[in-house]
Amino acid sequence: MGSYDAAVKVILGHCRQAALEYFLGLQVEGSEILELPQETATFRRSDFPIRVRTSDGRVFVVLLEVQSRWERDLPLRLLEYDARYRLKTGLSVLPAVLLLTPSRAVVERFEDGGLRYAFRVISLAAMDAREVLDKGDPCLFPFVALMKGGS
Template identity: 40%
Template sequence: MKYDIAAKVVVDISKNAILRDFLGIKPKSIKFIRKLPEETVSIRRSDFPLHVTLNDESEIIVIIEIQTRFDNDFVLRLIDYTVRYKLKYHQKVIPLVLLLIPSSLATGIYEDDVLTFKYKFVSFAELQAEDFLDEISLYPFLPLMNDGERLLEKAETIIYENKKLKTRQKADLLSAMAIFAGLKNKELGIWLAERRRDIMIESPVYEFIKKEGFKEGLEKGLEQG
């Protein structure tokens, strides 16, 4: 999907918060799994497979998938990923789906005449943005939550003025926030991209914004600026 690059930088920064807030897991360490077991060019790979070590030294696999469109074909691919990691590592595997756009098809369980498969899912549209103001790494998802558009200016200012974040981290968070804001309200995404382009240019995500995300509106704004 075209939001992959934004999703990648957000998960890299917010993986601890995602596990804690959406799965109730407090990891001791997290490592990205770089290669799908038995991966070939014909096999689609999962978005973000994580090898997680817990405080008691036990290990689990968490597969994070970020989706704009949810359908049964996606669930079948998720089953495939889950089984492959289970066979490879023989550890508990938790599939987690983060829905950028709500879907009535996402229920947490898939059943047919052969399979019953359970997965975790989070629909951002069902969350209250105000509940996540304490976790800056999750700010890019705020525009997708209830009342998130109202809090966008406050959130982006907090990121911009934060003294602990490195410039690249700020750029990544703000750029991803602009893309996800544009998913819900294109004009809002353009507004944020224009407002903070001085720092967002440090992120590779910003190149996507210029080329793909809000091309006509953003180019017009850049010309005027």
């Protein structure tokens, strides 16, 4: 699955608008991938930090993480990226995970003490392949094999 993870990142690099619109339901007017300078030797960076401008004029950052499989520490990593991009850009952040394989361990919220953090999980295994094929956007076709009814 690691090679598919890398392939998905390449696809999203070229087809980010289609992905943002289909997977997150956004009406994208424009978008650009952001870079954040490395601050420490252990600094991890988000897969796809994207500044988005929607048709209604909102501007915010979408953090789109591509995950081959669910990892227990993913919510905390996402929170780390979220805080960094909020501080760096001064914009609000929409955090989302594109999950390539099904998992029973998935959560869309992290709570610990006074901390509560919510994010979106887009599970390809739960999506209908026929719907994507009917939409007819070639940018979305590579995801069909991972969707319900797509194999």
